[in-house]
Amino acid sequence: MQYDTTNKRTNTLRCWSLCWFLFYEKEPTERSGMALSEAEIEAMKVPYGRNQFKVSDGGGLYLLVKSSGRYWKLAYRFDGKQKTLAFGVHPTVGLDEAREKREAAKALLAQNIDPGEIRKQEREEIRASVEQKNSVTSAQESNQRSVQQRPAVIDDAEQQRLEGRRLRIIQILARTKNFTTNEATLLESLHSEGFHISFDRLRTDLAWLSEQHAIQLKCGALWGIYLTQPGLDASLGSVWIPGIRKPEFSTEQE
Structure with missing residues (x-):
């Protein structure tokens, strides 16, 4: 007896269709x-x-x-x-x-x-509220950082020492050949005259003097330092740059 495979496939498909339904x-x-x-x-x-x-x-x-x-x-x-x-x-x-x-x-x-x-x-209201809160927080943090980073006010004695050291720097430069030197030589000269400061402190002073146009700097491994005409005049007392002590009349001039 021959088995009808066509009917078997048809019945299988019907069964799967019913299960799916x-x-x-x-x-x-x-x-x-x-x-x-x-x-x-x-x-x-x-x-x-x-x-x-x-x-x-x-x-x-x-x-x-x-x-x-x-x-x-x-x-x-x-x-x-x-x-x-x-x-x-x-x-x-x-x-x-x-x-x-x-x-x-x-x-x-x-x-x-x-x-x-x-x-x-x-x-949108929630987003705007969060952004406003973040903006206020950022402003507060920025103000706090500004207060923390603000330089401390120095007393009169420290200010006098600072201004005297600046004067001594330009006076040392005024005595050098061609009014130029480097920071290592300048630091040795300051130490020999009783100004015992660090290398970083010296660079801070030099940067300030450069901003006042009393000197010019050539940056490199060692900074080159050049005395300007205003710096020379300040070292002689013919002009006064605020922040630099005025030389005494007894100061030796060369």
Whole structure:
């Protein structure tokens, strides 16, 4: 007896079609007239072969069930357009809270107000509030840093020592050949005259004198230092540069 393989294939296809209809096509996407319960929501899982499905709670509110979670949505029409409003993720937003949000949205729609636009305005207000708060915080931190970085006010005695050291620097330069030297030689000269300062302190003094145009600097491994005409005049007392002590009349001039 010859077995009919054609009928076997046909029956197999019919069986698979029936299984698909029972297990997938019958999976509800809308439940008219049936409200959800928390127990039903907790038991919901995405069927094999599906990415997501929707379950309605009525009044446009539905739960979008995905492998990544369950998301509350509200489907509504406004100004002739179909729109969707997100209410949050279950269980962070529970069933009762989602229904309250639905009723609040329906109340806005009854007044011809788009709840989606209200949501956008709320987000903009929150964003503006956060930006303003961050701006105020940044300004406060900047002011605090400015106060912390502000140089400390020195007393009169320290100011006199500082101005005297600046005078001695330009006087040493005035005695050098061609009115030029380097910072290493200058530091040795200062130490020999009782000005025991560090290399960094010397560079700070030189930078200040350069800003006052009393000297010129040529930066390199060792700074080259050149006395300018205003610096020479200040060393002789013929001009006065504020911040540099005026030389005494008894000061030796060469």
